[in-house]
Amino acid sequence: MLRSDVSPNPVQRSGTDPGDAGLRPDDGEPVGPPQSPDDLVQLVSPDGLRRPDPTFDPWVADVTDDQLASLYEDMVVVRRLDIEATALQRQGQLGLWPPLLGQEAAQIGSARALRADDFVFSSYRENGVAYCRGVTLTDLLRVWRGTAASGWDPIAVGMATPSIIVGAQTLHATGYALGCLKDGASSVAVAYFGDGATSQGDVNEALVFAASFTAPVIFFCQNNQWAISEPVGLQAKRPIADRAPGFGIPSIRVDGNDVLAVMAATRVALDRARGGGGATFIEAVTYRMGPHTTSDDPGRYADPLVQAEWAAKDPILRVERLLERNGRLTDELMRSVKSTADAAAKEMRDSCYRLEAPExxxxxxxxxxxxxxxxxxxxxxxxxxxxxxxxxxxxxxx
Incomplete structure (x- = not known):
């Protein structure tokens, strides 16, 4: 686990220097195999227990039970949309769909920490991030329906359209961040990518540039354990978060199924970037419960026993358990969340049917x-x- 001295107020910069922030700049001790949960920042355990953490707790101290319920709703809605889009593809209404099942906390927790003037550069799986940034459900489907080469207006939502070329978006994010630095803006660029992308040259080149020029960028790696069908252990003999310090970029390894821990880690990285500290690398350790895309069959390579272990760490279920412990998981809340999710799914399906082939x-x-x-x-x-x-x-x- 990679720690940082932080301010108790998440909207104020900590003022810590990257050399003494505790984020392990370049000489950390080995922390076990890539799949080990022991070194992760975790604020909510899989059984819904709130785990105290004096370093990261202050960064989510403002998250009330009502706001936690809102994060819960986000995750439920995004999962419902993901299931609906997968069904649309199976019915021949979409050409392809990249599921995010199991990765809701990593996407919602990080995206909800961003400001409107921050800018996101994503891969093709960050549909939950797009939802948080205000991308309409119609625009979310255009590319996968084959009716447009680009889904939405990036400037309007502060998020570039998905990068299909693996890892290329990290260079785009770094370039954008350097522009923010030159303009004197306090905006931060965030690049989302998977564990497989860390072996791409583009990602490593982006890390070099970001470190060399102190770019205000967050490299957010969703380690979902699979690079299509190749397990993460094949390319990473140590945690992926250990790679960034070699470039001079501190890193945080967080439980990617814990929405509060992800939000806290993202806020730490945002604060550091806005304060002139430069880039931070976040490894959100999660698990891709579905296929790489709807053209993939994980049944050919994924171990059902491992999947069952990760199902017990479900990001939505653990928030339900926490809300229940806090007396906030009422029948009224459950009905409201389900109604919102069902309405969003209906809107997505109707939007899909309305899309027309372009001239x-x-x-x-x-x-x-x-x-x-x-x-x-x-x-x-x-x-x-x-x-x-x-x-x-x-x-x-x-």
């Missing part, structure tokens, strides 16, 4: 801000190609 030539509309003769020639040639089929229709297919 074929529109594929050329947003390639460049200023059209080129080269692009115009391609458009003309494609229009001529399409016209051939129109002639066939007029001729009755003869």
């Amino acid at each position: 074929p030539l529109s594929i050329f509309d947003h390639v460049y801000t200023t059209p080129t003769s080269w692009l115009a020639r391609q458009r003309s040639q494609y229009a001529a190609y399409l016209a051939m089929f129109a002639d066939d229709d007029l001729d009755g297919g003869a």
Whole structure:
């Protein structure tokens, strides 16, 4: 577990120096295998017990039971949307869908810690983050329905559209963060990626640049134990969080199924970035309960016994248990949350059905801000190609 001295007020910067913040800059002791839970920052145990932590507790001291219930609702809604989208794909309404089942706490806890002027750069699995940033359910489906090359307006929601190229978004986030630094803004860039991406050159290059120029960026790794079908232990003999200190970037290893711990760790990293301390690497240790995408079959490689162990650590169930212990898990709350989740799922399905295929030539509309003769020639040639089929229709297919 990698610790930091923090301020009791999460909206004020701690003022700690990265060299003495306790985040282990470069010489930490080994903390066991990548899957070991013993070194994780954890504030809520799987059975719903609130675990005191003098370092990280102050960063979520403002989270009331009502706000915890709101985080619970977020996770339930996002899981319901994920299940609905998976069903839509199975029914042929979506071409593909990347499930986030089991990773709700990592996404909700981190996303709800961000300010509106922070900017997110994600992979294709951060649909829960997109939900928190205000992406509409219609826009969430456009790419997967095949009706658009990009789902939403990044500027409007403070989140770039998903990066399909594994790890590329870490470079984008670092570049954006350097721009914030040059402009004197207090905004922070956040790059979300999986454990498999940490072996990509782009991620390592981003860490080099972020460390060299003290970029206000958070590298948020959701270690869901799988790089498609390859287990994390194949590429990481030590915890992934141990890699960042080698670049001069402190890291935190957190229980990714604990929404409060994730929020606390993210707030620490945000505070450090806003205070001029530079980048932080967060490894949220979680588990991908479903397939890599809907084209994958985890039954061919995932051990059912391991899945059962992680199911017992379910991020939603542990918050339910905590709320129950606090006397907040009422029938009224449960009905309200279910109603909200069901309504969101219906809206998602209806939105999917309403999406229409774009006009074929529109594929050329947003390639460049200023059209080129080269692009115009391609458009003309494609229009001529399409016209051939129109002639066939007029001729009755003869």
